[in-house]
Amino acid sequence: MSKTRPRAYVPSGFFMSHVVNPLTTWLGGPTLTVVGRRSGRPISTPVPPFAYQTTRYLVSGGGETDWVRNLRTAGQGELRKGRMREAFRAVEVRGDEHDQIVAAYRARMGWRARNFFAALPDPADHPVFRIEPLGPTNTGLKAQEEFRSS
Numbered sequence: 742m743s744k745t746r747p748r749a750y751v752p753s754g755f756f757m758s759h760v761v762n763p764l765t766t767w768l769g770g771p772t773l774t775v776v777g778r779r780s781g782r783p784i785s786t787p788v789p790p791f792a793y794q795t796t797r798y799l800v801s802g803g804g805e806t807d808w809v810r811n812l813r814t815a816g817q818g819e820l821r822k823g824r825m826r827e828a829f830r831a832v833e834v835r836g837d838e839h840d841q842i843v844a845a846y847r848a849r850m851g852w853r854a855r856n857f858f859a860a861l862p863d864p865a866d867h868p869v870f871r872i873e874p875l876g877p878t879n880t881g882l883k884a885q886e887e888f889r890s891s
Contacts, residue, residue: 832871
């Protein structure tokens with residue numbers, strides 16, 4: 742009988758969940774919207790895209806979070822920053838590409854990711870999704886370029 746490893750997850754603290762995340766969403770910061778795997782309703786969570794070389798990714802510093810499980814199930818979502826919205830297909834990244842992205846993310850985030858990586862030191866515990874745009878859902882070319890460069 743083989744035992745499966747429990748899903749590694751670092752829950753957000755009270756201040757992050759009840760102050761920072763709602764404020765970020767309200768102010769129009771980078772937000773991921775994905776359909777909930779159980780509720781079937783759109784759920785928005787502040788998750789900034791991570792740019793590496795010429796590609797953007799979503800990296801979960803906190804491990805197997807709800808947004809990760811929802812995005813895996815839905816396979817697509819929408820990124821929002823201010824008034825700009827962009828539909829995308831999510832491709833989960835594995836192997837060497839995954840490890841490179843996690844290392845670059847950890848280096849760029851520095852002290853902001855220290856607690857996540859102290860709790861989850863194995864890079865495999867940090868899911869990574871490549872963002873493949875399906876096209877903007879509003880505004881013009883200039884706004885698209887601003888959104889992509891964020």
